[in-house]
Amino acid sequence: MQPHAESDADVIVVGGGLSGLTCAWRLQQCGLDVLLLESASRAGGCIGTYKEDGYLLETGPNSALDTSPLIGRLLQELAIGDAKIVSNPAASKRFVVRGGRPVALPMSPLQFLGSGLFSTAAKLRLCAEPFLPRGSPSEDETVAAFVRRRLGDEFLHYAINPFVGGVYAGRPEQLSLRSAFPRLHALEQRYGSLIRGQWMGRRARAAEAATSKHTAAMFSFRGGMETLTIALAQRLKRIVLNAPASVVQAGPTTFSMTAGAGGAVRTLSAPAVVLAVPAYAAAPLVRLLAPATAAALEDIPYPPVSVVHTGYEGAAEGHALDGFGMLVPECEHRQILGSIFSSTLFHERAAPGHRLLTTFIGGTRQAGLASLEDGALHALVRQEHRALLGMEHGPAFQRVRKWARAIPQYTVGHEQRMQQVAAAEAALGGLFFCANYRGGISIGDCIASAEAVAGRVVAQLATR
Numbered sequence: 001m002q003p004h005a006e007s008d009a010d011v012i013v014v015g016g017g018l019s020g021l022t023c024a025w026r027l028q029q030c031g032l033d034v035l036l037l038e039s040a041s042r043a044g045g046c047i048g049t050y051k052e053d054g055y056l057l058e059t060g061p062n063s064a065l066d067t068s069p070l071i072g073r074l075l076q077e078l079a080i081g082d083a084k085i086v087s088n089p090a091a092s093k094r095f096v097v098r099g100g101r102p103v104a105l106p107m108s109p110l111q112f113l114g115s116g117l118f119s120t121a122a123k124l125r126l127c128a129e130p131f132l133p134r135g136s137p138s139e140d141e142t143v144a145a146f147v148r149r150r151l152g153d154e155f156l157h158y159a160i161n162p163f164v165g166g167v168y169a170g171r172p173e174q175l176s177l178r179s180a181f182p183r184l185h186a187l188e189q190r191y192g193s194l195i196r197g198q199w200m201g202r203r204a205r206a207a208e209a210a211t212s213k214h215t216a217a218m219f220s221f222r223g224g225m226e227t228l229t230i231a232l233a234q235r236l237k238r239i240v241l242n243a244p245a246s247v248v249q250a251g252p253t254t255f256s257m258t259a260g261a262g263g264a265v266r267t268l269s270a271p272a273v274v275l276a277v278p279a280y281a282a283a284p285l286v287r288l289l290a291p292a293t294a295a296a297l298e299d300i301p302y303p304p305v306s307v308v309h310t311g312y313e314g315a316a317e318g319h320a321l322d323g324f325g326m327l328v329p330e331c332e333h334r335q336i337l338g339s340i341f342s343s344t345l346f347h348e349r350a351a352p353g354h355r356l357l358t359t360f361i362g363g364t365r366q367a368g369l370a371s372l373e374d375g376a377l378h379a380l381v382r383q384e385h386r387a388l389l390g391m392e393h394g395p396a397f398q399r400v401r402k403w404a405r406a407i408p409q410y411t412v413g414h415e416q417r418m419q420q421v422a423a424a425e426a427a428l429g430g431l432f433f434c435a436n437y438r439g440g441i442s443i444g445d446c447i448a449s450a451e452a453v454a455g456r457v458v459a460q461l462a463t464r
């Protein structure tokens with residue numbers, strides 16, 4: 001494919017988080033001249049790792065699930081397969097707080113029957129699930145309504161509420177089942193039951209070579225999650241940092257925008273543009289070209305989350321931290337969403353004799369708490385660790401990373417918003433949207449979506 005004569009690249013990718021980096025990499029691999037613009041002074045977006053006082057700290061994701069062969073292919077192309085590490089077997093256990101103490105989440109039907117996390121009534125209620133009628137295929141139901149209908153209130157409060165808090169920093173009462181958990185919606189529609197569908201869906205997943213999020217291996221890298229985004233950024237031929245892009249305009253054959261800061265602002269154009277920025281950042285870029293899409297993008301909420309790293313030194317006390325971490329249901333009225341037992345999850349996250357926990361605060365549930373001063377966040381986490389995990393001695397180390405707008409919420413109506421996004425792509429021919437508000441928020445989902453968008457860009461350019 002020949003570069004377009006009067007443009008600066010075949011494709012301009014705006015945004016150097018995982019979505020933009022992966023999309024740009026795939027396009028480059030397809031032989032296209034790709035220019036990536038990133039507004040920050042570093043690439044990686046939400047993904048960031050740093051080391052301090054012997055601790056390895058993740059500012060965003062702590063781990064990823066190996067759900068798709070696309071991940072393995074990407075790591076192989078980037079030659080970072082050897083740096084990949086899988087979670088410690090000890091981290092397979094998960095805890096949910098009930099009655100002010102962490103209770104192990106049952107991981108098998110047998111454990112479920114013996115678990116103290118759910119009452120006998122809740123267990124019996126779950127047994128009725130395969131016999132309940134299917135919900136409406138067209139209703140945009142909330143996650144809470146769906147779970148209440150199929151699995152009962154207690155399952156909503158002690159399994160789904162903490163899970164949604166842990167994954168989306170959101171609330172099941174606001175998220176759309178179809179958009180946030182499309183697989184659960186599909187299981188009910190296809191098999192009439194989650195339990196039946198979970199069992200029968202195994203064959204379909206094997207045929208697609210996809211792995212369920214329940215069984216996929218959890219991985220990171222020896223040097224932390226940033227290994228992935230650093231490798232991607234280093235292999236891109238044209239990446240410009242400190243280059244915020246502004247309003248995108250459409251010419252007869254190319255799209256143009258200004259990019260850069262201070263004295264380094266330039267006008268750039270290309271026949272294809274991929275907007276790999278958060279929805280709230282994409283909206284102003286397309287307000288002139290696609291006002292309805294801009295309005296839809298602005299409607300996607302991003303609650304704030306603060307990440308508090310806490311290191312403890314000396315002899316283990318209180319909870320054994322023998323698991324992935326603990327999640328806190330809203331009905332327990334605590335002040336944290338949950339804590340990852342980071343030094344149990346992967347080796348070399350803390351020096352010998354130290355333990356590292358990563359705690360999440362805020363989200364839709366308690367947005368106000370996320371913006372507390374660092375000192376107040378430190379104190380709050382110390383207090384919750386003491387109460388829930390029995391950490392009587394204060395921590396040796398604490399650091400905070402605040403995300404003012406952390407994770408997009410796939411709330412009811414998200415599907416219509418995404419239809420607006422697709423409509424703009426169809427109408428404008430050459431403008432693409434690719435970020436974690438579309439196709440899933442997880443690392444694996446972002447990679448799969450970016451690969452798919454890259455495929456559509458290549459197809460679009462081939463028609464010119």
Ligand SMILES: Cc1cc2nc3c(=O)[nH]c(=O)nc-3n(C[C@H](O)[C@H](O)[C@H](O)COP(=O)(O)OP(=O)(O)OC[C@H]3O[C@@H](n4cnc5c(N)ncnc54)[C@H](O)[C@@H]3O)c2cc1C
Nearest residue numbers: 015017018019039045046060061062244245281436442443
């Ligand atoms: C606290 C936290 C914990 C998480 N934990 C996990 C986890 O454990 N496992 C998991 O799978 N996922 C997790 N996620 C989700 C996952 O990390 C994200 O969904 C994913 O990294 C998002 O990548 P992205 O490229 O779509 O967006 P982003 O990472 O937000 O990247 C967007 C980029 O666009 C840039 N940008 C914005 N505006 C402009 C502009 N005008 N011009 C140029 N550039 C611009 C930004 O600076 C940014 O670099 C977590 C997310 C957060 C915030």
